Amino acid sequence: xxxxxxxxxxxxxxxxxxxxxxxxxxxxxxxxxxxxxxxxxxxxxxxxxxxxxxxxxxxxxxxxxxxxxxxxxxxxxxxxxxxxxxxxxxxxxxxxxxxxxxxxxxxxxxxxxxxxxxxxxxxxxxxxxxxxxxxxxxxxxxxxxxxxxxxxxxxxxxxxxxxxxxxxxxxxxxxxxxxxxxxxxxxxxxxxxxxxxxxxxxxxxxxxxxxxxxxxxxxxxxxxxxxxxxxxxxxxxxxxxxxxxxxxxxxxxxxxxxxxxxxxxxxxxxxxxxxxxxxxxxxxxxxxxxxxxxxxxxxxxxxxxxxxxxxxxxxxxxxxxxxxxxxxxxxxxxxxxxxxxxxxxxxxxxxxxxxxxxxxxxxxxxxxxxxxxxxxxxxxxxxxxxxxxxxxxxxxxxxxxxxxxxxxxxxxxxxxxxxxxxxxxxxxxxxxxxxxxxxxxxxxxxxxxxxxxxxxxxxxxxxxxxxxxxxxxxxxxxxxxxxxxxxxxxxxxxxxxxxxxxxxxxxxxxxxxxxxxxxxxxxxxxxxxxxxxxxxxxxxxxxxxxxxxxxxxxxxxxxxxxxxxxxxxxxxxxxxxxxxxxxxxxxxxxxxxxxxxxxxxxxxxxx
Numbered sequence: 001x002x003x004x005x006x007x008x009x010x011x012x013x014x015x016x017x018x019x020x021x022x023x024x025x026x027x028x029x030x031x032x033x034x035x036x037x038x039x040x041x042x043x044x045x046x047x048x049x050x051x052x053x054x055x056x057x058x059x060x061x062x063x064x065x066x067x068x069x070x071x072x073x074x075x076x077x078x079x080x081x082x083x084x085x086x087x088x089x090x091x092x093x094x095x096x097x098x099x100x101x102x103x104x105x106x107x108x109x110x111x112x113x114x115x116x117x118x119x120x121x122x123x124x125x126x127x128x129x130x131x132x133x134x135x136x137x138x139x140x141x142x143x144x145x146x147x148x149x150x151x152x153x154x155x156x157x158x159x160x161x162x163x164x165x166x167x168x169x170x171x172x173x174x175x176x177x178x179x180x181x182x183x184x185x186x187x188x189x190x191x192x193x194x195x196x197x198x199x200x201x202x203x204x205x206x207x208x209x210x211x212x213x214x215x216x217x218x219x220x221x222x223x224x225x226x227x228x229x230x231x232x233x234x235x236x237x238x239x240x241x242x243x244x245x246x247x248x249x250x251x252x253x254x255x256x257x258x259x260x261x262x263x264x265x266x267x268x269x270x271x272x273x274x275x276x277x278x279x280x281x282x283x284x285x286x287x288x289x290x291x292x293x294x295x296x297x298x299x300x301x302x303x304x305x306x307x308x309x310x311x312x313x314x315x316x317x318x319x320x321x322x323x324x325x326x327x328x329x330x331x332x333x334x335x336x337x338x339x340x341x342x343x344x345x346x347x348x349x350x351x352x353x354x355x356x357x358x359x360x361x362x363x364x365x366x367x368x369x370x371x372x373x374x375x376x377x378x379x380x381x382x383x384x385x386x387x388x389x390x391x392x393x394x395x396x397x398x399x400x401x402x403x404x405x406x407x408x409x410x411x412x413x414x415x416x417x418x419x420x421x422x423x424x425x426x427x428x429x430x431x432x433x434x435x436x437x438x439x440x441x442x443x444x445x446x447x448x449x450x451x452x453x454x455x456x457x458x459x460x461x462x463x464x465x466x467x468x469x470x471x472x473x474x475x476x477x478x479x480x481x482x483x484x485x486x487x488x489x490x491x492x493x494x495x496x497x498x499x500x501x502x503x504x505x506x507x508x509x510x511x512x513x514x515x516x517x518x519x520x521x522x523x524x525x526x527x528x529x530x531x532x533x534x535x536x537x538x539x540x541x542x543x544x545x546x547x548x549x550x551x552x553x554x555x556x557x558x559x560x561x562x563x564x565x566x567x568x569x570x571x572x573x574x575x576x577x578x579x580x581x582x583x584x585x586x587x588x589x590x591x592x593x594x595x596x597x598x599x600x601x602x603x604x605x606x607x
Contacts, residue, residue, distance in 0.1 A: 061559050067167045068552045072545065074177040077131050078138070079541045082184075085126045086534050089358070092119045093527050096365050100520045106372055113369030120362035124148055124156055127181050138181035140164065147181050148359070153203035153268045156359035158182045170551040175544050184537045185358045187290030188529040191522055193331070193354025195223075195265050198282045201275055202260065203268035205283060206356075206364055210518050211439075211463040212264035215285060216240050217390070218327055218334040219298065219343040221351065223248070223262050223283040231277035236262050238388070239282075242340040245411040249386055263464070285332065289352025294330050296350075298343040309350070324392060324410075330354075335390045338410050358530040361523050368519045373512035376427035376492050378442065381505045385415035387466035395467025399459055399476075402443050403503040408467060415466075420444070420501030426486070426494045427508070434491030436475045439463045440508035442489070444481060444500040453502050456481040458489040 095112050098104070104112075127138055128147045135143035141163030148156040158181060166174040192213060195205030207213050216223045217240030224237040233252040238245075248263070256274030260267045262283060269275060287293070293309040305317025306329050316329060324338030330353040387397055394408040397415060404416055424442065429435050438460045444453035460474040461467060468474060477489040487494045 057562055058559060061555050061562070064168070064170055064555050065552065068169045068548050068555070071167045071169055071175050071177055071548050072552075074131070074137070075175075075541045075544050075548070077129075078179060079538060079545070081126050081129045081137070082534055082538050082541070085123060086531065086538070088119050088123050088126065089527060089530050089534065092116055092362055092365065093524065093531070095119075096520055096524050096527065099365070099369050100517050100524070104372075109369040109372055113366045116362060116366040116369070120359055120366060123362060124150070124359055127156075127185065136160070137178055140178070140180035148185075151203070152270060154363055155204050156185075156357055158186060158357075169548060170554065173547075173551060175547055176540075179537050179540070182290060184533040185530075186355065187533060188356045188358060188361065188526050189291065189331075190354040190356040190526050190529070191331070192265075193286050193289070193352065194356060194360070195267070195283050195285055196287070197267060198284075199275075199279075201269060201273055201279075202281055202283075204360070205262070205265045205267045206360065207264050207522070208261065208266040208364070208368075208519065209264035209463075209515060210522055211515075214263045214464050215332060215334055216283075217336050217340075218296070219347050219349055221284060221334055221349050223265075225260060225262070225275075225281045225283065227254075227275050227277060227279045229277045231275060231279070234260070234275075240334075240340070241337040241388070242411070245337055245339065245388060247386055247412065248388055250383060252383060286352040286355070287350050289355045291353040291355050292330055293350065293352045295348055296327060296329075296334075298345060298347040300345050301342045304343075324390065337390060338392065356526050358527075358533075361526045361530065365520065365523045365527075368516055368523065371512045371516035371519065374429065375511060376429070376440075376494075377509045377512075378424035378427060378494065379507045379509065380423065381415055381418050381507070384417055385466065385507070387413045387415065389413070389462075389465040389467045391465065395462060395465060395470065397467055398441075398505075399443060399445075399457055399468065401445055401447065401455075401457075403445070413467075415505060416503070418501065418504040418506075420504045421498035422500035422504060423497045424494050424506045424508075425497060426492075427511075428493050429491055429511070430488065430493045431491030436460065436490060437510050437514050438475065439510050440475075440490075441468065442494075442506040442508050444502065444504045446502040451502060453481055453500050453504075455479070456487050456489065456496075458508060 095116050099109060099112050129137055131137050136145060136147050137143075138147045139145050139160030142160045145159050147158070147160055149159055151157055160180055160182070162180050162182065164180060165177045167177050169175050192207040192210070197203070197205065215221070216238050220239035222239045224239055225234050226237065227234045231254070233250070233254050235250050236248045238248050251260075254275075257269060257271035260269060265283070267283065275281070294315075295307045295309055296304055297307065298304045299318055302322065303318050303320055304327070305314055305319065307313065308315045321327070321336075322338075323336050323340050323342060325336055327334045327336075330351070332351055332354065334351075389395055389408065389410060392410060394410040396405070396408040397413045398405045406413070422444070440458045441461050442456060442458045445455045445457060446453050447455050455478060457476070457478040459468045459476050462469055475490060479487060479489060481487060481496070481500075483496070483499065485496075487496060
């Protein structure tokens with residue numbers, strides 16, 4: 001049988017063959033140029049779907065790595081600044097320790113105070129650090145707001161919020177990128193904390209004389225300052241006491257800009273915006289705290305409970321009490337007046353656990369270096385001196401041989417005004433071994449009935465209640481008095497100028513060096529807390545950086561495995577691709593040459 005091939009069929013078959021060879025060559029060239037064996041989804045639908053999934057996983061991994069890089073940068077910047085703050089606090093602590101030395105002279109103390117003030121300014125600068133993007137790193141979410149600003153009294157006030165930005169650095173894994181400064185600057189545990197006034201005319205109140213400090217009585221837990229009509233003096237009241245006992249002290253001769261001191265708590269005023277005549281200010285212990293906040297509720301007459309507002313939990317009670325008892329909780333002690341009425345059921349008051357701001361502590365330490373003096377200081381009783389004693393039994397106000405002696409009573413007693421012209425000067429300690437540092441009351445007493453004092457006596461007093469401390473706990477000294485001669489009592493030498501009247505009294509305040517030591521000791525404990533809180537934050541940052549480092553390595557490992565899987569599915573074997581290219585080229589050339597030779601063949605060549 002003879003097979004006949006038409007010319008058209010011959011050309012069609014050869015053209016199709018060459019096109020197939022050309023397609024194979026194009027495919028080989030594209031695989032070699034792109035390095036991919038799946039160029040379009042139709043090449044391998046299952047493989048193409050896997051490639052898409054793996055690439056999406058790598059994109060997500062890129063975002064995690066970018067977040068991890070951001071978390072590392074943010075935390076490294078914060079850690080560097082907190083390390084600088086810690087160094088500043090260590091230097092401040094060192095200076096304060098030097099300032100406790102009672103023998104330091106004024107020049108040395110002044111130099112120390114200046115450096116502590118400079119360190120305080122440095123500390124605020126560190127808190128107000130910005131990152132490379134111009135954001136304040138310690139302001140919480142308020143990154144465009146300066147972290148701390150000083151009010152007109154020099155107290156640093158936090159301007160940010162409590163926000164902590166979290167970054168997603170791995171599946172279901174978040175890490176903080178910042179720490180709001182109030183979480184480690186405003187929460188120093190303190191023995192006394194601070195007090196708040198209900199007016200911007202008075203500063204925050206801080207304890208400047210620990211030995212005279214007493215919290216206001218419950219349930220009011222409020223001191224009140226009432227200015228006279230002329231604004232030249234004021235009365236201090238404790239609103240938690242019964243009416244006759246509320247007056248704590250009367251202060252005449254107020255000058256705008258003078259400090260107001262209430263039971264060892266000092267509030268600043270300004271000359272530019274002083275209290276006006278008749279103005280009244282309420283002074284309360286801090287009601288909020290970065291540590292804990294509490295509410296005392298009197299559930300029935302003679303019964304109370306304490307709730308931790310941070311935990312929303314009753315932490316004490318019900319407890320029974322009687323007026324005259326003291327409520328103690330969360331670092332606070334609130335006394336009560338035995339003569340006051342029981343609080344009604346439902347009466348409440350809140351308070352915060354005592355805390356301080358680090359800058360406040362540094363600023364107070366700088367100013368406390370001005371407290372200096374080795375002599376006792378005498379103050380004549382030129383205005384009635386109030387004494388509030390809530391203890392049972394109450395102490396005596398005067399010694400038994402004083403002409404105005406009356407047995408001590410709980411509540412208020414008043415020391416009468418001097419009628420003589422005497423001034424007590426000097427106050428040098430000449431016999432240290434005989435001296436007991438403390439506050440005293442000096443009394444001039446007529447013991448022979450002549451009407452002229454012949455004995456001078458000095459009794460140690462409780463600096464809080466202003467009552468005599470009975471022996472043997474309290475020291476008492478007595479000697480004969482001769483006009484125009486020096487007097488030595490308890491190792492201290494005094495000059496008496498003028499003529500004292502029978503019964504005249506003088507408050508003998510302990511040397512200022514002693515008060516500086518007491519204040520600095522309290523402030524040192526608070527600075528120690530500052531080092532603890534900043535150290536805790538550094539530890540937290542270090543833990544975050546470790547987490548980021550571990551998760552970053554995990555991402556690198558994940559990417560390595562995923563990229564290898566992607567390469568196995570998508571990428572071409574380069575040697576196989578080259579071989580395919582050469583084979584396709586040879587096949588195309590053969591097809592082309594074969595067609596060129598065969599197309600010239602014709603039967604007419606053989607006729």
